[in-house]
Amino acid sequence: MLVQPLRFDPLDYERCSHVGKWDTARVIEIDDPADPRLDDFRDLSTADRRPDRPGGRGLVIAEGVVVVERLLASPYPVRALLGVRRRVEALGELPAPAYVTSPEVMAEVVGFHLNRGVLAAADRAPQPSPEDLARRSTRLAVLEGVGDHENLGSLFRNAAALGIDGVLLGPGCSDPLYRRSVRVSMGHVLRVPFATMPDLAGGLDMLRHNGFRVAALTPRASAVNLQDAGLRGQRVAVMLGSEGHGLTEEAIAAADLAVRIPMASGVDSLNVATAAAIAFYAIA
Amino acid sequence: MLVQPLRFDPLDYERCSHVGKWDTARVIEIDDPADPRLDDFRDLSTADRRPDRPGGRGLVIAEGVVVVERLLASPYPVRALLGVRRRVEALGELPAPAYVTSPEVMAEVVGFHLNRGVLAAADRAPQPSPEDLARRSTRLAVLEGVGDHENLGSLFRNAAALGIDGVLLGPGCSDPLYRRSVRVSMGHVLRVPFATMPDLAGGLDMLRHNGFRVAALTPRASAVNLQDAGLRGQRVAVMLGSEGHGLTEEAIAAADLAVRIPMASGVDSLNVATAAAIAFYAIA
Known part of the structure; x- marks a missing residue:
């Protein structure tokens, strides 16, 4: 029809x-x-x-x-x-x-x-390939294991507001076109292009080949403070993991650098969409 | 009991x-x-x-x-x-x-x-007075009309994570100890001190008297970009309004300066707790 x-x-x-x-x-x-x-x-x-x-x-x-x-x-x-x-x-x-x-x-x-x-x-529409999206973007989000539909929707809303050109969905991510994601994103999931990227390591190589620096966001103490990482004015892909467990070791190892949001002691972590918003702001 | x-x-x-x-x-x-x-x-x-x-x-x-x-x-x-x-x-x-x-x-x-x-x-516990809270803090959030319990809870979670010392609840704010706020805050509403401040203009004068600079967060174009406002390293109170309508004219006029998060055109706004997180990060 x-x-x-x-x-x-x-x-x-x-x-x-x-x-x-x-x-x-x-x-x-x-x-x-x-x-x-x-x-x-x-x-x-x-x-x-x-x-x-x-x-x-x-x-x-x-x-x-x-x-x-x-x-x-x-x-x-x-x-x-x-x-x-x-x-x-x-x-x-x-x-x-x-x-x-x-x-x-x-x-x-x-x-x-x-x-x-x-x-x-x-109806659904054909997605761009990760390469197409990379070539046409200067700031990207790369997600691993973001399985919660509401978090995914919020993240797209924040990406739209803060000038992210596209989202690459690595392994373990939910479907951003599921109704609840669409609603929580305030419809911005329909505006921000995304592509599925099941081979995360290969995808990160492709991003580097296209001039991107890949920054893994993680709370670990050895990571560089986000504001000291010199990410403004570059082609940057911010990589984020699930709210519960964060990025896998493999994902962090495959990034060019690990960055962290300075956080108060005793607080476990921020919501993944909120952490993403701060990172998007910091690289804008 | x-x-x-x-x-x-x-x-x-x-x-x-x-x-x-x-x-x-x-x-x-x-x-x-x-x-x-x-x-x-x-x-x-x-x-x-x-x-x-x-x-x-x-x-x-x-x-x-x-x-x-x-x-x-x-x-x-x-x-x-x-x-x-x-x-x-x-x-x-x-x-x-x-x-x-x-x-x-x-x-x-x-x-x-x-x-x-x-x-x-x-049982509930006595709140500090706004003056007590101001004297013992270097970074505060001031809220006006934040009536949604989940937004309020998220905002407290972000305040806890990002080093905000306390929250002043101006007119129109919900009760942060309502069960849903407590849950969404992951319990951080029980850690971050707050005080009710029904007289917003008088409260802002009190903050200035205690050495605070009051920055009103608003999407309006005339506001200073958050990163250019020179708010790091100062006693700062970030003032935030409701997600729907933002701060009132009176609240913005009573602040020392208006700051904004640069946003992509066509995107209405960020969730108030997310905007707060970015502002808290920017003044940390």
Whole structure:
């Protein structure tokens, strides 16, 4: 049900050029929760799972006016919208059919009460390769084992705010297009390009080959203080590990240097997205 | 049911000196959910409300081994603990009776299923005055309108990690000792001293009188870039507003300077706790 052919570049932050006309006549009233046109939004907690998971169709789901607007402005091909009239009307032009219904019908379709009033579903889009992303970037985040969807979403929000050009997802990372990540990122996961990089050591070599210095963020005492590492004004990739265990030894060894945020004694660590924000700020 | 007299100083981060012996014989098995000794944990979602709220008794509730340990190490007078045996035994010495029961009885008492397995309840403790806190601090956070309990908890966690000596709560701030704040702060709200400062303008004058420079954090373009503001090595109070609306005009006008975190265009803002972390890092 891809409704419009798109020319798009997954690295392009701007609204892609939709071929064809935007049409507010795309608003369609639906009263029957069983209407098959609503299938993209049915049982929402499984519809957004990756296609390789049970019940997952890999749809990108945006919730609420702000995030839906970011989806509409993204390169992801929008399939359909579902919402109450007031929320849908707040969106302006529509690239796909917008099904308008009552909050009760919405709740019945999606399987839970949704107080944001509007949803959009899109197809996934091809990712750039890590090499493409590296060539077009000056500041990158490299993640290892960031498995928590909310942390991942927050990290993308911080990356967008603090001028990170892209995110490379190493082993053990979650799917950033999972609904909860999209929501927590305030939709910025739809703007900041990312690429999967399962071979971390090989990927770091590729980054060095493209002129990047790879800085591993770790609380260990032997690491250089972040502000003393001289990372401003360079091509820098900041590498971050999971909140629980941090980066693996192998990842730290494969980096060009280890950097740390000076921390008070007795405090275990910062949240990974918060540590990332500080590092992004420090290299900006 | 304050079981032990305490000598304590609310500004002291270390475990206060409990008068009397710690006693592992304080572990008491209870099978009956109606046992009145469990009243501190009954209907937990109201027991931790401030005394001025319906049903609130103002108890400080810690959940999970890590946070309970921080409560035991804090100046807050512990009244009782409740948990499954394995979790209680992980705590070592106990300053108050520890009621051991089954997960089912725990759930019945607290009113919901609790997967952290151990709780502690404490009385509130007197706060320092804003003046006391200022005199004993070199870096402070001043908050205006930070009403979200999770943001407040995250902010305390970041303050603890990044060397902030105390937090001054201006108008419109939530109660940092509410259970959700305590949990999200990982218990650090029990370590970082705070004081209520309802008169913001008067409080800022007091800070200046004590040698502080007050920096208002705001995204407005006219503000000085945080890294160019020369705030390191000074007595600095960073003032932060609500995530939604930021600081009021009055608050910004009453500060010594306005500072901003350089942000990418098109990104509304950072989460308030994340913005705070960057500012705390920048003044450390």
